[in-house]
Amino acid sequence: MxxxxxxxxxxxxxxxxxxxxxxxxxxxxxxxxxxxxxxxxxxxxxxxxxxxxxxxxxxxxxxxxxxxxxxxxxxxxxxxxxxxxxxxxxxxxxxxxxxxxxxxxxxxxxxxxxxxxxxxxxxxxxxxxxxxxxxxxxxxxxxxxxxxxxxxxxxxxxxxxxxxxxxxxxxxxxxxxxxxxxLNKEMPGHVANRLQAALGREVYYLVTEGVVSAADVDTALCWGPGLRWGIMGNMMLNHLGGGHGGIEHFFQQFTAPTTAWWKTLGSPVLTPEVQKKLIDSVHAEIGSRTIEELEAERDDILLGLLELRSRRAQMVAPGEIAAE
Incomplete structure (x- = not known):
């Protein structure tokens, strides 16, 4: 070979x-x-x-x-x-x-x-x-x-x-x-898209149920968990969420409330009417900004994060990088 x-x-x-x-x-x-x-x-x-x-x-x-x-x-x-x-x-x-x-x-x-x-x-x-x-x-x-x-x-x-x-x-x-x-086994949509789909399902549910607008749900994501996800993944953040007790303490503390929330997660049906509600809410968030302006904003901030992560990787030992 x-x-x-x-x-x-x-x-x-x-x-x-x-x-x-x-x-x-x-x-x-x-x-x-x-x-x-x-x-x-x-x-x-x-x-x-x-x-x-x-x-x-x-x-x-x-x-x-x-x-x-x-x-x-x-x-x-x-x-x-x-x-x-x-x-x-x-x-x-x-x-x-x-x-x-x-x-x-x-x-x-x-x-x-x-x-x-x-x-x-x-x-x-x-x-x-x-x-x-x-x-x-x-x-x-x-x-x-x-x-x-x-x-x-x-x-x-x-x-x-x-x-x-x-x-x-x-x-x-x-x-x-x-x-x-x-991936050790084949799955429809692989992994990352499945994660996006799971999150997207709840986002669409919350917006169409009138719980929150598209602008506010995006704010909740990108200024809340999204900031952390740009640094570490879910499992590592759970470990930190358990404090000094780590992942073991996290599950002791949060298993009951988390599984209770799972039971109330939505399963929206993306009918034309539901799609229109989502689309209208997104356009209210966009305002007068063009696709090109939004792409430029996304890419500039993304480049900054990549540069920061690259500098961080150069400062730590290889074993520490792998543990991110």
Whole structure:
């Protein structure tokens, strides 16, 4: 098997928002990238995205070999994947499309090349059934949008994925600065989207029940638990919430009230009427601000948090970083 350090040539299939963001990240890490997409004006749109994303990547720190000139584009799939060590696939969420594509890739690529899907809605066991020759090298590598800024990538194999492939994938994404997490079993929506869905369900319930407005529920999240979640995850925060007694004391103190709250959580049905109520409340929160203004605000604050976390990581021992 090829080792992680030899993964230097990446093929990106599909250059929409996720594919373009992956491309930007790979280029910033000094990798050679060949991108392919059959959509009209795909190359121009991709290069514009990379150029726009580059100042943020410079702010976070480029690898010595980073260069936008390391990007090639072709509409020909076979040409795009020639010599690739890893394929980052970002195609439509249609199982028939992906099975056919993985059959093509399986025949075109060398046996040790990893095929990684960004899919958030399909399982690798479904997808890899199209790869008759080497299904063992197929994985899900699901990012969080946009992957050039958000480091999370969820790694999960299918029924026929090898442990070696999972190990190599975990090492590769970590080597380019991502924070990979391994899922030990396949779940619809993986992990992060399931967490978002659980929270979103209660947010929608509280707004549609008139408990709170969209603006106030967003304030409650981003100025309350959201601030803490940008530093530590739920389980570590529970440990701190138990004081000197840690997680053990937390469960002693909060099991009863927490499980009581669970019984009252809502399950809203997103009918057109409910959606309109949510939409109207969101637009009241937005006011006159544009999507571009909101994105700029999000990304600027996010970059500040990433820089702060990076400085913190450089100050502590590796064992302490892993315990965050």
């Amino acid at each position: 090829t080792n992680t350090n030899s993964i230097r040539s990446i093929a990106v299939i599909g250059t929409g928002v996720i594919g373009a963001s992956w491309t930007s990240l790979f280029l910033a890490r000094g990798l050679q990238v060949v991108a392919t997409d059959v959509a009209p004006n795909a190359e121009a749109s991709l290069r514009k995205f990379v150029e726009t994303a580059w100042p943020a990547l410079e702010r976070l720190g480029l690898s010595p070999a980073a260069s936008q000139s390391n990007l090639r584009f072709t509409a020909d799939l076979a040409e795009a994947v020639t010599g690739a060590n890893l394929v980052q696939e970002n195609g439509p969420e249609r199982i028939d499309f992906k099975r056919k594509l993985y059959g093509q890739l399986d025949e075109l690529l060398s046996p040790d090349a990893i095929i990684a899907s960004s899919s958030s809605g399909l399982t690798m066991s479904e997808i890899q059934s199209g790869a008759a020759l080497h299904p063992d090298r197929c994985i899900i590598a699901h990012p969080f949008n946009p992957p050039h800024l958000i480091p999370l990538v969820e790694i999960v194999g299918g029924a026929k994925t090898s442990e070696e492939t999972i190990r190599r994938a975990l090492e590769f994404y970590a080597s380019i600065g991502q924070r990979p997490v391994r």
